[in-house]
Amino acid sequence: MRVLAFLAAIYVACTMPDTATASMLAQAQQFTGLHEVKNNRRLRAALGINPARTPWCGHFMGMVARRAGREPPKAYSFASSWLHFGAPVRLAFARPGDVIVVRTGRGYHVGILSALSKSTAQLIGGNQSGRVQLSQFSRRQVVAVRR
Template identity: 75%
Template sequence: MKVLAFLAAAYVALLLPNPASAGMLAQAQQYKGLHEIKNNKTLRAVLGINPARTPWCGHFMGLIARKSGRSPPQSFSFARSWLRFGAPVKLAYARAGDVVVVRTGRGYHVGILAALSKSTAQLIGGNQSGGVRVSQFARGQVVGVRR
């Protein structure tokens, strides 16, 4: 009986969305479509920086974490700092709403997992082609997943 209860709890924990992660995804989607030039005043007001002049994926994630009741990492403006956010998750177990850090050339980018396929991770985030949108990254670019 105890084994069955344990298996049921593990099943629920793996399949049901984490409320904190789901909250971050929902928050990010509210900003979808905003662009660093066309919506500069709005983004400046919520981010506290000029997104047209500053790399802002980390700033956007800081905003989303705080709006979701979570604490961003100390140096949240740097994408790589998000490797210290929450708890680590293996890519194979990543779910929509998890924070994903990817390697982009010589730098890093951070966003929220919207969907995962065999070959790509779709992230919603800021500073993706100048705006808040969903972009695809190769799974091989993923350096960390956090929940």
């Protein structure tokens, strides 16, 4: 009986959507289209910083995580701090709502996975061309997937 209960728990954990990651995706989507200049007042109120003057992808993710009931990393404003958020997941097993850290030149960018194809990861995040939007990144740029 204990083995059966254990197997049932594994089945549920593997087949049910993770509500925490789904909630982060839903929270991020509420801000889609907001621009750091045109919508400065609203973004400034949500983020606690002026997004027109500060790199803000990490700030956006911190706000999204808190609204979803998750605890962001201590230095959440730095995209690289998200390398240690939640639990690691292999890219092959990534699903919408997971936190993705990508390498961009000499730095990092962080966003939430919206879709994954053979060659790209579509992320929703802040400070993507100065706004909250969906952007495509090469799978080769992905350095971490966190759930």
